[in-house]
Amino acid sequence: MNRLIILSPLLILLIICLFALIYLLSNKDPSKPPSALINKNVPNFESNSLYEINNIIKTQDLKNKKVLINFFASWCVPCKVEHPLFFEISKNYPDLFIIGFNHKDKSDDAKKYLSEDGNPYNFVGVDSDGMIALEFGVFGLPETFLINEKGKIIYKFMGPLTKEIIKNEVVPLL
């Protein structure tokens, strides 16, 4: 019994070191928590188009479609960096419905940005007060979500997308 008690610090040490090692090797980013919405239904939202006020998109409209949702803003610098990549995605996957939510931005600035840098989105929704972003658990820009035909969120990425990430993580899910 005594031996067991004296052995316990070593056992605890082993367990702690094992967990720490696994954590270190799995390359987790402490500043990017895993999403709480993975495998959950896409949240309810309703958004006007940036270009036509009467063109409204609702959650139900996304049924039976594969959807890519990207939160961006004209004032967001990393968004500009990932912006061109969406054209490629749109070209290679024409069945994919791409929505861009313009987050906490001025309509004029957004329209100017999209006319200068191009508009890769099938629909540009306005999220001026950030409430839609909140429903998606977004807290920084840019963030990108992938939704399958059954309406479940199957992927989330925080930060600007890169060619590697698209190739390794997004494409397999499309």
Added chain:
Amino acid sequence: MKLCHSCKKIIFIIFFVFISFFEASANEVLEEKVKNLTLELRCMTCQNQSIYDSEAEFSNDIKKIIRSKFEEGKSEKEIKLFLVERYGEYILFKPMLNYKNWFLWAFPFVLLVFGLFFMAFKMRKN
């Protein structure tokens, strides 16, 4: 029933203490509610700060939402659930009492019980 003098005093004191707790909760202002809740929530764009303490845009947005939800009549539990659904349990500074965290909450209690048994055991030996 005849009560002894000091027993009456004790009941009196207990009664007053009880009443003061009651009054306090009935009078809690909206801002107090918001403050108490946001003290327990993590600002997702800061380094280990609470939403209450933080001036970040994210924190101000959340404070607004919480205030309006309280005004709608939602309870603290409902609001916490709302936020956890979207941001994960990471946003709560106080771990939820669920299957994942039972060990965390039980641990100190279990250790205390062990400690007590240890003491009793050693004293009996003497």
Added chain:
Amino acid sequence: MSSLIGFVSLAMAVLINIYLIVSNFFIKYNNKVFNLIVRSSSFLTILSFFSLMYAYIISDFSNFNVFQNSHSEKPLIYKISGTWGNHEGSMLLWLSILSIYGFFFSQTKKINLQFKKQTLLIQSSLHILFGLFIVFTSNPFLVNSVIVKEGLGLNPILQDPGLAIHPPVLYAGYVGYSIVFSLAIAGLFTNNDNEDWIFITKRWALISWTFLTGGIALGSYWAYYELGWGGWWFWDPVENISLMPWIAGLALVHSLLMAKGEQIMKKWIIFLSILCFSLSVFGTFLVRSGILTSVHSFASDASRGIFILLIFFIVTGFGFLVFLLKSPESSKPINFLSINKVSALVINNILMIIATLTILLGTIYPIIVEVLTNDRISVGGPYFNSTVIPIMIPGFLLMSIAPILSWQTNRIKNARLYVLGFIVISLLVLIQSYLSTFNTWGVLGLILGIWIITASFISIISSYKIDYNFRLLQKINPHIAHIGVGIAIIGITCSSVFKNEYDFNLNEGDKILIEDANIKLEKIEISNEVNYQALRANFLIEKDKKIVGNIKAGKNYYPVSKMITTEAGIFHEWHRDIYFIVGEQKNNNWFIKVYINPFVSFIWIGVLIMVFSGFVGVTKK
């Protein structure tokens, strides 16, 4: 040039120690030579450290570390403290302090020579492990491949007097436990039946604990006036990391004290000795591996993390393995009556170890959960407040009467006086609370704090002849330490439970009234300092129509790093702090937040008394 000297002396210091360990198996060194070898390694390590500091002082940007972390416009003091304001430099500071402790330990006179040698060998092994870590993963002497004219500047938050001195003092605490560790292991190897070992360990354990207390207090005080949130403890992972060895160290010091009463829990003391340093190394790992986010973490990469994890595994594993294999036989049975000093100290130890383990679990639990479920959770202040504080309360209660308990018997001198005192204090606090604001924690904390102070005074007066000399000071030292704790508890309770906050929108010339103080916002000024631009709001504080204070609060803008820091203005009174924060400007009005923190100064006073008591304790024979 200084980088070359720095690197070579560091490498040599490590090599000398490697040589010492290896050759010790074949050569039996005479003590003078042995000490000389050890001290030369210490000297070279310290030389290395000062070479780095020199590079900072002269702003030698050919050194990559200096280039990354310094700037020629920084004031000299912050150039110097910049030496340890980064990962590599602070590791070198760590290693240097390790060497300094080894150096001073090698001067110990009254000690079994074989035991001393063993201790120094273990200490040298520790030096090798950390030295290799620095040389291979955290070299502060890398050469800058580009020729530059200016450095990248330091984080402005680090340009602060409190923060400049916080790491050296803190490390003096953490690293001091290396000697305690080495003593324990050496003791196990040499089967030390010599009771001298207890007294030597006690001295070094107390020195480490005292420095650690000071280091933690400096960090807290810095957070209080610098971070601008008015708090001083956040249960941030890095704070928890410093608290664990502090509590364990406290348990160790108390257990070593029991040796005076001829009750020696050898196994337990050895266990704690190994534990304290293990917690220090684990803390180093958590902070520098990038595994946790906190206000405090250094930038890092995975390879460093794995290296330190390895060091942690080796040091702690080796320590507990030797403990398992060579654990000493139980000595005399312990005199365990229901309420004597021994049982009080045992209960104290149990409570402290439970507190330490709870903090440990709470700090690493998110890692465990994320590995197992890929979900991220937070374990923050609310958890620790609900668990650790209730655990410590019975400990505090016990603390107040423990010093006057007898070693042998159940009797307490003047027992009735203490019980009466406790009841009176409790009633007074309850009545006062009923008449003003009732708060359970507030009441509890106040009763506890006042009771500890009162009981300590009763013991001092009733047990000792008041003979003003240093020997009396040494005798009543435990009571002094406890009085310090009592004062700190009052400070902690009042400043957290009874804190008040007021928000205003003010313009120049506006006046506000808070409690008994008339505060006027005199003016807002902008000034240009050496490496930042300062915005300050001047507040005039008036009480009873007399001006008692002029406080400036505002923000600093640092052009090089483009950071804005909040600079709080604090008006200190003995019974409260008035704490000013300046926010954003809307139209012509400035958003001002004022915190009233009652009795917050008691926290620092209490801690100062504890540190003082620690120093007195070290001088005791």
